[in-house]
Structure formats: structure tokens, C-alpha cells
Amino acid sequence: MQERKVEVAIIGAGSAGLSAWRAAREHSDKVVVIDAGPLGTTCARVGCMPSKLLIAAADAAHRAQHAGAFGIDVQGVRIDGRRVMQRVKSERDRFVGFVLEDMDRSIEDENLLCGRARFVADGVLRVQGPGLDVQVQAERIVIATGSRPDAPAAWRSALGERLIVNDDVFDWTDLPASVAVIGTGVLGQEIAQALHRLGVRVRLLGRGAGVGPLTDPALAALAGELFDAALPLHREAELLDLARDGDGVSLHWRTPGGEHRERFDFLLAATGRRANIDVLGLENTSLPLDAHGTPRFDPLTLQVEGAPVFIAGDANRDRPLLHEAADEGRIAGGNAGRWPALEQGLRRTPLTIAFCEPQIAIAGQSHTALRAAHTAFATGAVSFVDQGRSRVMGVNAGALHVYATPDSRRLLGAEMLGPAAEHIGHLLAWSVQRGETVDTALEQPFYHPVIEEGLRTALRDLRRKLDTATPCEGCTPGD
Missing domain, CATH: 3.50.50.60 (FAD/NAD(P)-binding domain)
Structure with a gap:
């Protein structure tokens, strides 16, 4: 050696x-x-x-x-x-x-x-x-x-090479006929929807009621509705049994709507890392x-x-x-x-994006993070159902919530489900990192017609609530 x-x-x-x-x-x-x-x-x-x-x-x-x-x-x-x-x-x-x-x-x-x-x-x-x-x-x-x-060892033992993880997908030379995906986080959601749109018979199973990373209750509920309609999604699913079935996999699971049995070519475990x-x-x-x-x-x-x-x-x-x-x-x-001299490095404003459709973005502090910190905040909202450019493009689904503190009016964060979330999420993360207020953000130019005008609508709603002293979330610690 x-x-x-x-x-x-x-x-x-x-x-x-x-x-x-x-x-x-x-x-x-x-x-x-x-x-x-x-x-x-x-x-x-x-x-x-x-x-x-x-x-x-x-x-x-x-x-x-x-x-x-x-x-x-x-x-x-x-x-x-x-x-x-x-x-x-x-x-x-x-x-x-x-x-x-x-x-x-x-x-x-x-x-x-x-x-x-x-x-x-x-x-x-x-x-x-x-x-x-x-x-x-x-x-x-x-x-x-x-x-x-990370996939349960028991699944690997039972299914062998018919249990796959996301890494394995990119070794395929052809698309399979069917895949069951367990895990409704970002990876599971993105891959399941992509395979579904490419003609693969897909079932996406999640243990909880939510899908994706959203934490704002209203947006999380809306995400459930939209993705229920967008792909074969089974929320609150309890896996009862799985077994190797020849060159495939047999699954047995229960949801609030009843029990299900189905056979697939593969089981994709999107259960975390x-x-x-x-x-x-x-x-x-x-x-x-x-x-x-x-x-x-x-x-x-x-x-x-x-x-x-x-x-x-x-x-x-x-x-x-x-x-x-x-x-x-x-x-x-x-x-x-x-070493031994140390410097504190720049930690940027948190930004999370899911490339499903509708896209998902969380910029700055999430709704859950604000509540957990007992931070007083007001929420500005916009729906994209009737937003001009979104309707023109036929992608008018989803909503955006923007959060700001009542005293300084500084932007704290936002959660979004909708078109161009990857771009609007960046704009909001930059605004939060710069310490902008609702008012300075609204001073920025907004072209017409663009999807970003939806962001302006949400900011205007937020400003109105701050101006009229509308009761805010988290104003009472532990609320």
C-alpha cells in the first residue's frame, strides 16, 4: 500500500x-x-x-x-x-x-x-x-x-431487476409498456407525468394526500385537483402487496376509493435519496x-x-x-x-422548482417555514385561470401566492403552481434576496401581454391587503 x-x-x-x-x-x-x-x-x-x-x-x-x-x-x-x-x-x-x-x-x-x-x-x-x-x-x-x-431492501429482494430507481430510466433503449411509480415527490411526479405523456401506462402512488413540494394548504389542494386530472394519480395509497410476476410486477394497493390490483413491467421507487x-x-x-x-x-x-x-x-x-x-x-x-481561517459563505435565497405541468416553484421562505417560525405575514394571490397570456397559450391553470411581512412590507417568499413557474420563481427569489418590498417590486416594468403580469396581480393584491390592514397569517404566534 x-x-x-x-x-x-x-x-x-x-x-x-x-x-x-x-x-x-x-x-x-x-x-x-x-x-x-x-x-x-x-x-x-x-x-x-x-x-x-x-x-x-x-x-x-x-x-x-x-x-x-x-x-x-x-x-x-x-x-x-x-x-x-x-x-x-x-x-x-x-x-x-x-x-x-x-x-x-x-x-x-x-x-x-x-x-x-x-x-x-x-x-x-x-x-x-x-x-x-x-x-x-x-x-x-x-x-x-x-x-x-433509496429503495426498501425488501422490494429489491422481491422484485429483482424489475425494481428500478430514476437512475435506471436513462439506461433504457426503448420505452416500456407500463410502469408503476411510488413516491409523489418532485422526482416521482416529473418522471411519472413524462412517461404518461409518452404513452406509457403509468400509475403514480403516494402515501399522503399531497403531491409535489408545495406547503401552502390552498395551493397543495389545488395541485391535488390538477394532477388528479393530468395523470393516473393514486393519493393516500397503502401498498398491501407486491410480487414478481414473470417478467413484470404485480401490485396490490388500497386508496380511500377502494382496492386495486394491477400488473406492470417495472416498479419505479421514487421514495427518496x-x-x-x-x-x-x-x-x-x-x-x-x-x-x-x-x-x-x-x-x-x-x-x-x-x-x-x-x-x-x-x-x-x-x-x-x-x-x-x-x-x-x-x-x-x-x-x-x-484553514485555520474561516469565512462564512454566501447562502442564497432558497429556490425549488418542479418541471411538471403545471410547473411548481417555491422561492424564499415557504408557507410552512413561515408558520413554523411564527412569522407574521400577509398573502397576495392570483389565479391563472383567467390570466391573459396564459389563456392565449392554453396553459391557464394554477395559482401564485406571494408572502410579505406587514411591518416592513418586505417580500419573504412565494409558492406557485402554474405556467412559467421556473421563470417567475427566479424573479421572486432575486427580489427576496435583494430585500425588496412589495412596493419596490411593483415599480419594476411588466410588459403586456406576458405571464409575468400574473405576478403583478398577486403583488397588487398583497399591497392592497397591507394597505387595508387585512388580518395576516401568523400574526399570533402558534396560531
Whole structure:
């Protein structure tokens, strides 16, 4: 076994790890990146990009099939699953290639260890891979190991390769005839709707009454209604039994409407993700762990309590989103590089987007977060049912709620279900981060006719409520 001493070791070459590498190298030349592969980041390989490619194909099919609303009859729409998946994988590979090219340019071969890292003691890692067995003694360490889909072991035992996770979808060469999706979070919702629009027989099952990330009760209820109509959705579903059935899967579940039995080609488990820290040998260190086995850390510096160790990205379970992972990697890598001096990094306004239809966005503080903090706030609302440009485009569904504090009139956050939520969510996140008030936001230009005029309507409603002292939510702590 070889031995190597470095100033900074970064475990993981995903979005957080690569950002950490760039930041650490500004302070030290003795930095290594360790990754067991495959390289290319979760986002590019099996996450953000291939899922949006699948959604883009589904949206194209949906528009063709529903062009009749505009007086345009499209005849003979045929979805070629092989060509759909060929484009998804081809474009996915291009995105992965860009990441690999950037790594080749920025990381010297001797500073990239392709193997699996495991702590053997504080500050000491053993890295093993094909033809590699090296013990790395690092003065500082960044844990940026990401996360992986988590599915119950009992399901895997019962179903074998007929149980899949979202990563597996992007290995398909053709679309299957049928898929059951369990989990109504963002991943389950996006993939289920995309497959449904591409002609796959889909059932989306969720344990709760909600679907997607919305926390505002009125919007969550509206989301249930709209997605009930948009795809075969079974909310409040209790899974009674699952079994392998030849080259497929048999499911038995119960909803408030009764019991259901159906056979599918695959069961896709969209039941959450697990941080990749359980294989790091943290038990061999003195790092303090929380109830989930995650090292306790400062969210502003990313330092693990009392140690020259930093944790960034999905590994810390804080904000599992790519832009947050990149920010956290930059903070963690910079602090590891400049150790023992530490700087609090910029934590941006929270922003969550779901690329279903209608789209979902949460910008700034959510309704639940405001209530939990006993923050007094007023709500401005708009429905997109009669919003001008939305009706023109035939996407007039959903609503937007904007929140502001009564005393300073400062914007706190918003939740939205509707057209162009990915864009309006950005506008609102920028306004919240700049500390804008309702009044300064309304001073900005709004072109006509655009969907963003719906945002102006919600802001005007919010201003009216603040001006007329309309009772606000959360005005009484614990209400």
C-alpha cells in the first residue's frame, strides 16, 4: 500500500466536489480529489439533464396531441420510444462529456484518485480501486460524496431487476409498456407525468394526500385537483402487496376509493435519496454525528464541529439541489484551503422548482417555514385561470401566492403552481434576496401581454391587503 500526504483531500467529484476543488486550489497546490466513479456528476448522468430531456420529449408529444384546441389537427402522432431514448442518452452523453473535458483541463492526473475512500482514523483515508491502494494523510478533508436513490431492501429482494430507481430510466433503449411509480415527490411526479405523456401506462402512488413540494394548504389542494386530472394519480395509497410476476410486477394497493390490483413491467421507487456517508467509515473517526449519522456542521462555513473537516452538497442533507451543492462546495473548499481561517459563505435565497405541468416553484421562505417560525405575514394571490397570456397559450391553470411581512412590507417568499413557474420563481427569489418590498417590486416594468403580469396581480393584491390592514397569517404566534 502506498502512502501520500496532502493538505486537502476532497472525497467526491460531483457538483460539490468539483466546486470544492476549484476553491481549494486557490489556496494550496497539495489537493487531491477522490472518486470511485463513474465520473461526470449525478446531475449530468442521471439527474437534472437527462430527466429534462425526457420531459422535453413528453411535452412535444403532449403539444402535438392537444393542438386541436387551437384549431390545428395533427394526424398520426406516433411516439417512437427508441428514438426518444436515443436522443435522451445521446444528449446526456454530451453533457457528461463537457464535465469530463472540464475535469481533464483542471485536474492533473496525479491529483485525481479513482477509488473508494474510507476513513481509517481522523485525517487518514484509505483509497482502493482498480490497481490502486493508497493511504492518504490529509490535513483537511472535504466530504462531498453526494447521495443515491433509496429503495426498501425488501422490494429489491422481491422484485429483482424489475425494481428500478430514476437512475435506471436513462439506461433504457426503448420505452416500456407500463410502469408503476411510488413516491409523489418532485422526482416521482416529473418522471411519472413524462412517461404518461409518452404513452406509457403509468400509475403514480403516494402515501399522503399531497403531491409535489408545495406547503401552502390552498395551493397543495389545488395541485391535488390538477394532477388528479393530468395523470393516473393514486393519493393516500397503502401498498398491501407486491410480487414478481414473470417478467413484470404485480401490485396490490388500497386508496380511500377502494382496492386495486394491477400488473406492470417495472416498479419505479421514487421514495427518496440516501446520503453517501454510510460507507465512509465515519465510525473510525471522532467526528460528532447527528441522529441520521451525518456529521454535525455549521451551515455557513460547512465545518464539521471541532474538526478540520467540511461537508458539502447532498452529503450533508441540508439543501439537496445542484446550485446549492455548487455553492456549498465553494464554501467548503475555500475554507479547507485557507484553514485555520474561516469565512462564512454566501447562502442564497432558497429556490425549488418542479418541471411538471403545471410547473411548481417555491422561492424564499415557504408557507410552512413561515408558520413554523411564527412569522407574521400577509398573502397576495392570483389565479391563472383567467390570466391573459396564459389563456392565449392554453396553459391557464394554477395559482401564485406571494408572502410579505406587514411591518416592513418586505417580500419573504412565494409558492406557485402554474405556467412559467421556473421563470417567475427566479424573479421572486432575486427580489427576496435583494430585500425588496412589495412596493419596490411593483415599480419594476411588466410588459403586456406576458405571464409575468400574473405576478403583478398577486403583488397588487398583497399591497392592497397591507394597505387595508387585512388580518395576516401568523400574526399570533402558534396560531
